[in-house]
Amino acid sequence: MVEHDSLPLDTIFHALGDATRRAMLGELAAAPRSVGELAEPFAMSLAAASKHIKVLEKAGLVRREVRGRTHMCSLDPAPxxxxxxxxxxxxxxxxxxxxxxxxxxxxxxxxxxPRAVFDQSGSS
Incomplete structure (x- = not known):
């Protein structure tokens, strides 16, 4: 049986347990996205999107790079x-x-x- 430290798995499955975060990962599988781009389909604030992204980062599923004022996120599939x-x-x-x-x-x-059929006299 494959043994793993339960903390990383718990963190990964916690991150994957939310539909919004799974959708964000789906977007990131296609290409890196800004926090704003990840928030847009859900009509959520940047702060709310950032909270979801922090959960994904904690699980190691997302890397964030700051480019000026823009935070770009990319998928890290290793976890x-x-x-x-x-x-x-x-x-x-x-x-x-x-x-x-x-x-x-x-x-x-x-x-x-087919089964053999015997007549009543005992002969076949």
Whole structure:
């Protein structure tokens, strides 16, 4: 089983637990964005967007670079690999279970050979 320090995973999953932050990560996966650009689709203030970005930064998912008065954010996907490795244990578990279920269902649906019919006198 993959062992990880729980604090980084807790922080990553906390950051991913909010739909706004997940949408921001989706935007950053396409290209770096300013805080204003990240706030715009949600009609939120820059301060509110900055709070979300700070959570993402704490999880290591976002890097912020200050360019004059503009704060540019970019995705750092490395922590997502940590989360993916942890989830991989359970992915393998469920894949194995689903493979077993598929085999059982195929066996159940497979044609069965006809049974021998015996008459009442005991001869076939």
């Amino acid at each position: 997502l690999m940590t989360a993916d490795q942890w989830l991989g244990v359970y992915r393998r578990f469920w894949t194995g279970r689903l493979d077993t279920l598929e085999q059982l269902l195929r066996a159940e649906d497979a044609p069965r050979p």
